Amino acid sequence: MVSTQPILSATGLTMEFRGFVAVKDVTLSVNEGTIHALIGPNGAGKTTVFNLLTKFLTPTRGQIAFKGSDITNLKPAEVARLGLVRSFQISAVFPHLTVLDNVRVALQRPSGLATQFWRSASSLSALNDRAMELIDAVGLRAYAHLPAVELSYGRKRALEIATTLALDPAMLLLDEPMAGMGHEDIGRISDLIRRIARNRTVLMVEHNLNVVSDLCDRVTVLARGEILSDGSYDTVSQDPRVREAYMGTEHE
Template sequence: MEADTILRTDGLTKDFRGFRAVDGVGLTVRRGTVHALIGPNGAGKTTCFNLLTKFLPPSDGSITYKGRDITGMKPADVARLGLVRSFQISAVFGQMSVMENIRIALQRRRGHSYDFWRPQRLLEALDGEALALAESVGLAGFAATPAAQLSYGRKRALELATTLALDPEMLLLDEPMAGMGREDVERTTELIRSIARNRTILMVEHNLSVVATLSHRITVLARGKVLAEGDYATVSADPRVVEAYIGGGGHG
């Protein structure tokens, strides 16, 4: 495995009762990059993410993370190695404040239970780190605000903060811009650019302008297979990619 490769799949395949959702996917993600996984509806992107984070077992193929075969591992064990999927594992409680949500996530990283019964002063010892995380996602001014009162975009930022509390080396973002208006998209794009400075990011995203702005490399899936790969200029000019999106990509 090359020194600059952090995640790699070989022949990754997933069958569902005769339907092949992911078909022999070979993916190589370089350390320190933002790598996008794109494709029309039904291309197998979400199934791929579920395989990588071990929410689904593959039918065939292998997954290697930092030189270690993680194909047969459990989701929690993969997360402990530093490969974390955002917006799936997040601990966000609507009635709790932004600070309280982040503090709970920091407790998870320590590997203990949620410590609800611990003395308040011990929990407050995490406040400095929690506030720094809130600031890092643009929520410093909302530290005391209950999560339920946040706008949709800021809720997603809080979810990202709780994921960052686990201190992942590699972050998988599953459609981080889904449901956002333009202002939230712009804010979240800058947020992802900021957190990518010292992490590797693999993201599934439908907003192609976001993909063009953030990604170093893009893998295009269609009908479960890798259709094309390269930078945005390369894949957007590929007639097979254009056809997959406009002509025969399929939906659902």
């Protein structure tokens, strides 16, 4: 069920790089249980905003809150432990490990096994059931024992999402999840995002407007580092400023 309560919010977010203002006074609210898209033309500041929200950058000015707590000055690992986890645009899996081993490695961190190098192989085996649940959830059961390098691009992205879900995030930030995908993979990953959003919040940067219109409850449009429009896809797509800055050129 879609909530009207924000799980992540930013107020007056500004990022300057040696006098260049990449993000200017961005105020953003992502409601719990929604799929929220951040869109805009190239150079609009989407990646910078993502880096600010996930603490890979510290804002010049402004405040970020997650689940009611100020996270403005926290480190990326600290916000990840709070349940705000980012999946990167470039697939980040171990190519020569199997699908199952990739997910088992990801499960070690929250279970406390990651730093316990002396633990036997049976410790990892104990993670098998949960790993297979996650592999099932992203539709990769048939590929569980295949090295990740042998997966198609779309299935590698699904595996990456499985390893992200291993951290049991309350909120998942997806950086261009459909980048470089063909039609079949786009459909598969769209269905996956819809499923995983049933019990968590998703914020995604995405260029594919068909995906955005189909998946997202709310859309925020950036242009030149500032918010141009915010609302449902139908609302922002009818905004003349948005059509001029972004959508009009996309549909031509």
